[in-house]
Amino acid sequence: MATRTFPFSTLINKQTSVFPALDDADVILERRDAENLVLMRSERFDAMVKGLGLAARSLAIVARANRALAEEVFAEELPWLVWLPPEARPTCTAELLDHLLAGAETGLLLPFARALREWQSTAEVYSDPELARRLRGPFDTADAAEPDRPGSADD
Incomplete structure (x- = not known):
């Protein structure tokens, strides 16, 4: 499965960049001071x-x-x-x-x-x-x- 990586701030500031990526990939949200997060379709x-x-x-x-x-x-x-x-x-x-x-x-x-x-x-x-x-x-x-x-x- 393909993954795409975005800074966590992109989810906060430009959601329209992150959510379309979920159509064909799981998304890793990189955070500076905490563990990264993964978003995927259910x-x-x-x-x-x-x-x-x-x-x-x-x-x-x-x-x-x-x-x-x-x-x-x-x-x-x-x-x-x-x-x-x-x-x-x-x-x-x-x-x-x-x-x-x-x-x-x-x-x-x-x-x-x-x-x-x-x-x-x-x-x-x-x-x-x-x-x-x-x-x-x-x-x-x-x-x-x-x-x-x-x-x-x-x-």
């Missing part, structure tokens, strides 16, 4: 949600019938899975599939995006054996200080 949005739902449910069915195949599919699309320990890959795959399926059903895909980012970050740590070793501990706590708890008498 027909395209509904089609995207339905397509995602179908794809997620289909992948979940494959995963239930053949977990190894689902992991292979994910490994193809997410090459950083190879950095995870072999025993963590099924957990990663299951968690991502569960979040994707729930997101496809509800339209709430941020939990899936967070889980994907968290698993990738975990894999990146494992890609550096020295960093992974240091993060596993043990930790030298001789110079550590106990932080004040919010709402304590010292506040």
